[in-house]
Amino acid sequence: MAATSQPEPGPDRSLLLVDDDAPFLNRLARAMEKRGFVPQIAMTVAEGVATARVNPPAYAVVDLRLGDGNGLDVVEALRERRPDSRIVVLTGYGAIATAVAAVKIGAVDYLSKPADADDITQALLAPEGELPPPPENPMSADRVRWEHIQRVYELCDRNISETARRLNMHRRTLQRILAKRSPR
Structure with a gap:
């Protein structure tokens, strides 16, 4: 997860990370902090929605399948409270169709797990209407x-x-x- 020359986040560097895999979530939070973001973490849909309603971040990374529900609820809550928020959805196995649905409701991109911090940063900071560069290790x-x-x-x-x-x-x-x- 070495940092490469990537654009810096804007003046509002708030980032919400929502995932129920605690080790992954903590590693990602540390890696994103090194890249200039100010991460907040949530491990459930309820925590993610609450954070989105109280203090909507400029950026978010949301896992689709969480222990207490669907990450799409967090994406929708973020879109309601902060339409300019840049959201990337992480998807595990078999959830590509749902990830496409997430893009339709406002996520800027989706990535398959395991995604590294560089790929996530590129997706979050890609210029509007532009796709991030292709992944180094595409799916077989x-x-x-x-x-x-x-x-x-x-x-x-x-x-x-x-x-x-x-x-x-x-x-x-x-x-x-x-x-x-x-x-x-």
């Missing part, structure tokens, strides 16, 4: 296939039979794929 073809299967599975409300039908795949084959960990 196996990972893209797996993400697509997960996306269809989520869109079918986690119904294996319906997902298998739409993917033109045998139900048991799909069950085996879903039971495995995501490829790198």
Whole structure:
């Protein structure tokens, strides 16, 4: 997580980090502090929404899947209280479709976990309307296939039979794929 030559955050450097993985959250907070941000952390949707309502930050990094709900609630609360806030959504396995929904409701970008502080900083500080540079380590073809299967599975409300039908795949084959960990 070495710092590279990146643009500095604006005068308001407040940053809300919302994730339920405490070690990751603490590492990210320290790394973002080194990059000029003033981080606040929240480990639940409730804490994130409360912070967004009381003291909406200029920047936010929000995980989609949290122990007490969906990170989209935090994104919506931030958009209500501070429309100019720059929000990046982090997504774990199988949540790309939801990440796209987050961008539609106001997030500037989404990144797959594990994301490093440099990628997050580039996404937060990318000029308006400009995409950040492509990642150094893009997803493998196996990972893209797996993400697509997960996306269809989520869109079918986690119904294996319906997902298998739409993917033109045998139900048991799909069950085996879903039971495995995501490829790198």
